[in-house]
Amino acid sequence: MTDTLRYVPNASLDATYISPGSQPGNAPASVAVSPSAAAAAAARRSTVLPRVEWAGDKPNVVPFERERFEEMHRLGQGGMGEVVLLKDHDIERMVALKRLTDTNDVDRLLRFVEEIRTIGQLDHPNIVPVHDVGIDQQGRYYFVMKHLQGETLEAIIHKLRQGDRATHARFSFPVRVQLFIGVLNAVAYAHRKGFIHRDLKPANIMVGPYGEITVMDWGLARRVRTPAGEAGAASAGSAPSSLRDAASLQTQMGAVVGTPFYMSPEQARGQHDAVDERSDTYSLTVLFHELLSLNHYLEGRESLAEVLEAVQKTAPTIFTQNTSPHQPPVPSELLWFLHKGFSKEPGKRFQSADEMMLELQGVMDGRIHVQCQRTLMKRGLHEVLRSVDKHPVLLTALCTTAAAVVLASLAHLLMVFFG
Numbered sequence: 001m002t003d004t005l006r007y008v009p010n011a012s013l014d015a016t017y018i019s020p021g022s023q024p025g026n027a028p029a030s031v032a033v034s035p036s037a038a039a040a041a042a043a044r045r046s047t048v049l050p051r052v053e054w055a056g057d058k059p060n061v062v063p064f065e066r067e068r069f070e071e072m073h074r075l076g077q078g079g080m081g082e083v084v085l086l087k088d089h090d091i092e093r094m095v096a097l098k099r100l101t102d103t104n105d106v107d108r109l110l111r112f113v114e115e116i117r118t119i120g121q122l123d124h125p126n127i128v129p130v131h132d133v134g135i136d137q138q139g140r141y142y143f144v145m146k147h148l149q150g151e152t153l154e155a156i157i158h159k160l161r162q163g164d165r166a167t168h169a170r171f172s173f174p175v176r177v178q179l180f181i182g183v184l185n186a187v188a189y190a191h192r193k194g195f196i197h198r199d200l201k202p203a204n205i206m207v208g209p210y211g212e213i214t215v216m217d218w219g220l221a222r223r224v225r226t227p228a229g230e231a232g233a234a235s236a237g238s239a240p241s242s243l244r245d246a247a248s249l250q251t252q253m254g255a256v257v258g259t260p261f262y263m264s265p266e267q268a269r270g271q272h273d274a275v276d277e278r279s280d281t282y283s284l285t286v287l288f289h290e291l292l293s294l295n296h297y298l299e300g301r302e303s304l305a306e307v308l309e310a311v312q313k314t315a316p317t318i319f320t321q322n323t324s325p326h327q328p329p330v331p332s333e334l335l336w337f338l339h340k341g342f343s344k345e346p347g348k349r350f351q352s353a354d355e356m357m358l359e360l361q362g363v364m365d366g367r368i369h370v371q372c373q374r375t376l377m378k379r380g381l382h383e384v385l386r387s388v389d390k391h392p393v394l395l396t397a398l399c400t401t402a403a404a405v406v407l408a409s410l411a412h413l414l415m416v417f418f419g
Contacts, residue, residue: 045067045068045069045134046065046066046067046068047064047065047066047067047068047089047090048065048090049064049090050062050063050064051063051064066089067089068088068089068090069086069087069088069089069095069097069144070086070087070089071084071085071086071097072084072085072086072087072094073085075096078219080100080101080102080108080111080112080219081098081099081100081101081102081112081140082098082099082101083096083097083098084096084097084099085097085147086144093147094147095131095144095145095146095147096144096145096146096147096148097142097143097144097145098142098143098145099136099140099141099142100112100140100141100142101140103139103140103141109141111219112141112219113141114221115218115219115221116130116133116143118195118218118221118223119145119218121193121195122189122190122193122195122218124185124186124189124190125185125212126182126183126185126186126189126212126213126214126215127186127189127190127214127215127218128145128146128148128206128214128215128216129145129146130143130144130145131143131144131145131146132144148206148208148214148216149208149209150206150207150208150209150212151206151207152202152203152204152205152206152207153179153202153203153205153206153207153287153291154201154202154203154205156171156202156207157202157290157291157294160294160324160326160327161294161324161326162326163324163325163326168326168327173292173330173331173334174364175211176291176292177334177360177363177364178211178364179207179211179213179291180284180287180288180291180360181357181360181361182212182213183200183205183213183215183284183287184284184353184354184356184357184360185213185357186213186214186215187200187215187280187284187353188352188353188354188357190221191277191280191352191353191354192227192354193227194223194224194225194226194227195218195221195222195223195224196221196222196224196275196276196277196279196280197215197218197220197221197280197283198220198221198222198258198267198275198279198280199217199219199220199258199259199262199283200215200262200280200283200284200287201259201261201262201283201286201287202287202290202291204216204217205287220258222275224275224276224277258283260304260307260308260311261286261296261298261307262283262286262287263279263282263283263308263311264278264279264280264282264283264311264346265282265311265312265344266279266346267279267311268308268309268311268312269312274346276346277351277352277353278346278347278349278350278351278352279346280353281341281349281350281351281352281353281355281356282341282342282346282349284341284353284356285338285341285342285349285350286342288337288338288341289316289318289338289342292330292334292338293324293330294324294326294327295324297314297316297342298310298311298314312344313344315342315344316338316342318335318338318339318342319335319339333363334363337359337360337363341356
């Protein structure tokens with residue numbers, strides 16, 4: 001039976017690229033990185049804050065030591081490790097812990113360390129912060145981060161696709177644009193710091209209960225330049241030939257580059273030297289298109305090879321797409337925005353997340369580029385509405401005059417008709 005790669009809502013379909021030195025048959029380098037027995041014993045984290053007991057109206061500070069983190073349950077499992085929910089008994093809050101499950105592979109360890117240090121350098125409200133790092137009693141490296149409440153953008157799209165009324169009422173087109181601007185805020189900040197994400201997709205975007213946006217999973221992020229503008233090193237690799245290869249290679253650390261359905265054309269070709277901020281803007285466009293239309297532009301492709309080829313050659317039919325029966329058509333000005341973002345040539349698409357954000361904010365303010373009859377009419381209506389605030393007295397006089405002319409014309413017609 002041939003393995004296939006289907007586009008399935010609420011499923012993370014990842015494939016990896018492996019550098020030539022790490023192809024099957026060439027075992028990846030590995031070293032023993034488990035800490036010593038003494039270090040493992042010291043890895044047990046205890047509470048440090050005392051307990052306060054009251055004797056009448058006098059407080060007594062009593063030293064109180066217990067294991068600081070209590071593991072509640074697993075939140076998720078990935079190729080490199082797992083994420084679990086913990087209760088922090090010192091601070092009395094729930095936190096998330098991500099730990100490396102295989103400490104004997106130096107490649108995995110180095111990538112895990114890079115993920116921690118990358119997130120540590122990205123101090124932004126829309127990026128989950130790292131609270132602490134350590135080694136547990138089993139010698140597994142971990143880092144502690146904020147436990148995010150809410151649901152992923154992938155789950156929200158699935159509910160919208162199913163026609164959930166409450167979800168549609170909450171996430172109108174203007175609200176979806178604001179959510180996407182939150183994603184752009186985080187990615188633009190990372191780009192300014194010299195990092196690209198390389199795995200932007202709805203499953204990696206968390207929407208909180210108050211509409212707050214968090215971009216997660218920076219494990220594939222790579223520095224492409226320093227903030228001063230120096231170019232970073234790039235990795236090279238080749239694509240696995242089937243989904244079976246892709247799935248098995250996820251357990252080996254090579255040049256991991258992203259999720260096929262959300263890759264840019266240059267990612268799909270394995271041109272790692274060409275992958276820069278513009279690759280992220282392509283992935284962002286794919287994500288935004290799915291959020292607006294509730295359809296993925298590659299739906300129906302099944303094999304990995306077919307998906308990678310379609311990413312490079314297939315242009316989505318944005319203006320003739322079948323709209324969801326559960327919502328009105330996507331506004332025309334947003335369709336033109338997607339049209340530019342989907343350009344297969346990096347030089348013709350959005351050059352940065354900042355440019356995308358500026359364009360969308362202009363659309364929200366009514367500064368719509370005239371691209372067709374619909375955008376012409378919308379631009380004109382917005383100009384009229386802005387004139388109401390700029391020249392209220394003049395507009396009132398014009399409206400009064402127009403009303404008087406209409407009434408006079410009606411009176412004249414009535415006189416002629418009734419003689």
